[in-house]
């Protein structure tokens with residue numbers, strides 16, 4: 001046992017416990033925020049799509065949204081947003097260990113649904129960005145395009161590791177896929193969190209070309225992925241210091257995510273329901 005571990009134990013600090021509880025707190029806040037996103041998708045897009053009021057998608061400001069006469073583009077938009085609700089729900093379900101232990105068969109099926117819908121959502125998103133031209137600026141198109149590529153690569157690796165039964169590697173690639181898929185949700189939460197913290201949009205433009213927009217466009221998945229790697233390294237480390245440092249970073253990011261969820265519900269989703 002190292003001297004840092006001994007001193008942390010002597011001070012009564014259970015570093016592994018602190019890391020575990022911080023990660024759970026992060027998950028609860030993220031799950032509530034993603035549930036709000038799912039609710040919004042169903043209540044706004046789901047109701048308008050099922051009732052055939054496609055033009056009413058544009059009741060909310062969109063880049064392209066519904067276009068009269070563009071059957072292919074409108075169908076792709078409908079498929080994308082409805083799959084978005086499924087992939088978000090399936091992703092959350094994968095991360096609940098109690099569910100995994102209690103119903104392993106359900107875990108395998110929701111895992112297949114998660115990885116397959118993640119790929120279809122990424123490809124349909126890429127199609128809308130590249131073929132339909134639904135992007136605000138070149139930098140935002142590159143940022144979301146890179147996220148789509150990461151989703152496809154990570155989902156492929158998670159699937160392969162499950163097939164060859166390397167479950168620890170599978171767990172890590174599946175969690176990376178979850179973060180890359182959640183990048184789209186993090187972007188909305190990140191933008192709104194920034195406005196909540198500053199009291200107004202700072203370094204942002206309507207075309208997402210401001211410095212804060214660019215940082216958040218790439219950071220929406222690169223920052224969560226970096227924090228996840230920190231968490232993996234802290235999990236593996238025998239020393240308490242990396243665990244406590246990772247717990248601190250996760251705690252700060254949880255506070256930011258909470259502010260962002262509040263902002264997204266208040267400014268981005270709530271007003272349209």
Ligand code: HEM
Pocket residue numbers: 041060061062063064065077080081084085087088118121122123124125126127128129134135144145147148151181182184185
């Ligand atoms: C995989 C997780 C994803 C989720 C959960 C998701 C969710 C959504 C939602 C809810 C919308 C409706 C717009 C809104 O109200 O916010 C949307 C639209 C859109 N998404 Fe995604 N998306 C995902 C991935 C992607 C990816 C990877 C791309 C691009 C490569 C993409 C490109 C688009 C585009 C172009 C639109 C249409 C925007 C418009 O016409 O205004 N999405 N997405």
